[in-house]
Amino acid sequence: xxxxxxxxxxxxxxxxxxxxxxxxxxxxxxxxxxxxxxxxxxxxxxxxxxxxxxxxxxxxxxxxxxxxxxxxxxxxxxxxxxxxxxxxxxxxxxxxxxxxxxxxxxxxxxxxxxxxxxxxxxxxxxxxxxxxxxxxxxxxxxxxxxxxxxxxxxxxxxxxxxxxx
Numbered sequence: 001x002x003x004x005x006x007x008x009x010x011x012x013x014x015x016x017x018x019x020x021x022x023x024x025x026x027x028x029x030x031x032x033x034x035x036x037x038x039x040x041x042x043x044x045x046x047x048x049x050x051x052x053x054x055x056x057x058x059x060x061x062x063x064x065x066x067x068x069x070x071x072x073x074x075x076x077x078x079x080x081x082x083x084x085x086x087x088x089x090x091x092x093x094x095x096x097x098x099x100x101x102x103x104x105x106x107x108x109x110x111x112x113x114x115x116x117x118x119x120x121x122x123x124x125x126x127x128x129x130x131x132x133x134x135x136x137x138x139x140x141x142x143x144x145x146x147x148x149x150x151x152x153x154x155x156x157x158x159x160x161x162x163x164x165x
Contacts, residue, residue, distance in 0.1 A: 001052045008045020014038035040073035105131040
């Protein structure tokens with residue numbers, strides 16, 4: 001049981017260091033994460049102790065602990081890779097999005113709600129000409145935290161165009 005406790009303790013220290021200091025213990029350019037290694041060692045120690053405590057022979061405890069630790073290592077490593085891929089890199093540009101003015105927009109101030117998938121809050125806006133509240137708008141430029149907007153041009157309705165011909 002002592003080897004499992006030692007390996008689990010070393011894994012716990014490695015896991016804590018990896019979590020506190022982020023990428024300091026990542027090896028082979030992130031292929032081996034210190035967090036995944038630490039997690040696998042902790043799980044190896046814990047599952048080995050559980051197996052020995054339940055009266056299993058030493059060889060079975062080592063086999064079970066090793067298999068569970070490998071599965072845990074692979075799962076944690078895949079989870080870390082997925083989380084790193086999903087990290088926000090550069091913010092998405094709102095240029096080209098449509099929305100609605102939430103206040104009267106002037107040449108210096110205003111507020112809009114945009115219809116983009118990442119747009120959950122209103123944005124500060126301005127326009128070259130005044131735009132009244134609740135008007136459909138189109139973002140034409142991003143300047144710092146504000147967006148420059150213009151009135152959205154309604155799309156031509158083919159049914160109306162055909163009826164007038």
